[in-house]
Amino acid sequence: MHPFRKAVESGDMDGVAALLADDVVFTSPVAFKPYPGKAITAAILRGVSRVFEDFTYIREIANPDGGDHAFVFTATVAGKKLQGCDFLHFDEDGRIDEFTVMVRPLSAAQALSEAMGAQFEQIAREAAEQ
Template sequence: MRAFREAVEAHDLDAVEALLADDVVFSSPVVFKPYRGRAVTAAILRAVERVFEDFRYERAIGEADGRDHALLFTARVGDREIGGCDVLRLDASGRIAELTVMVRPLSGAQALQAAMAEQFERIAREAEAAGARSDD
């Protein structure tokens, strides 16, 4: 999905959030249970931007007008190099309904898990604040 890729590459997390369906399902590479909802998914993606260094998309897979897309990326967490893939599924209105992230190698996933665990309280606060704003 070109709009998602361009927003991520521009570090425009507000634009990324606008592309998410209200009931988006985010599947993390380091947590078994998926997260549901725009507020928590956006908060997680903001944390990922704080954690990843030297992030870049290398390749996109999928038809431009299709509902399924894969964006292959590389990044670094601390001294660990990571290869990964964002798998996106769009709903009928073109918003991201599902976002699944996969990473490798195991040492990179472990570094990512540790770094994201340090972000957990901030993610929860941001998601709660965003949820409160959307209820107004």
């Protein structure tokens, strides 16, 4: 099992943060502009872990060179079931330098947007503390 998947599935958010490159860029399924940097990305991922229920990775797809991975997942947010995918690119040191998330259907993406919006004050505070 990939170390990222293992950390997420075990709820080890410090382990997830340790896999992020300092210059990681996080692209959200519900925000227009990407979020650059390890502190904000780690804080966002902690926020997501608080709003997702029944989170499960159902498939892992890897490029043979190990630089790109796709982790397909299911979860529930505010009673809405969603499907999604984490697209990760790893730098030459094995750290995640690009992290893009996509989710469907639209109603679940909207629920995710609302739930994360409610988390954003705490996310900003956590990022500033890093």
